[in-house]
Amino acid sequence: MGSDPKVYSLAEVSEHNYNKDCWLVIGGKVYDVTNFLEEHPGGDEVLLSATGKDATDDFEDVGHSTTAREMMDQYYIGEIDPSTFPKKATYKPAKQAHYDQDKTSEFIIRILQFLVPLAILGLAVAVRFYTKTS
Numbered sequence: 001m002g003s004d005p006k007v008y009s010l011a012e013v014s015e016h017n018y019n020k021d022c023w024l025v026i027g028g029k030v031y032d033v034t035n036f037l038e039e040h041p042g043g044d045e046v047l048l049s050a051t052g053k054d055a056t057d058d059f060e061d062v063g064h065s066t067t068a069r070e071m072m073d074q075y076y077i078g079e080i081d082p083s084t085f086p087k088k089a090t091y092k093p094a095k096q097a098h099y100d101q102d103k104t105s106e107f108i109i110r111i112l113q114f115l116v117p118l119a120i121l122g123l124a125v126a127v128r129f130y131t132k133t134s
Contacts, residue, residue, distance in 0.1 A: 020034065028056075028080055029080065031072060
């Protein structure tokens with residue numbers, strides 16, 4: 001690694017996303033992995049799909065060996081300017097409708113509309129059963 005590494009923007013790195021010119025951003029560093037595409041055990045598609053973004057998570061999720069991490073030094077070409085990354089969207093929970101207490105009374109009315117006729121039917125069956133035996 002040089003004493004004063006070149007600093008690239010994400011837009012500059014994103015232009016290098018082909019199998020004949022492939023750059024990756026991993027851990028804030030820029031790597032030209034063009035010559036490694038054919039040698040990569042996971043295939044060139046894996047590397048090409050990680051271009052144009054911060055591929056650190058993709059790299060770490062695989063669990064690369066220490067040998068693979070040491071190999072990265074030969075492909076290092078500079079640093080990435082972190083200010084060129086798009087701002088991460090902050091999560092905003094969906095606004096929930098205000099709890100309407102009037103709906104509780106509507107729920108009770110619906111329950112009663114079901115239970116009252118059922119109770120009347122049960123009463124009618126009971127009356128019919130007891131009066132039939134006499």
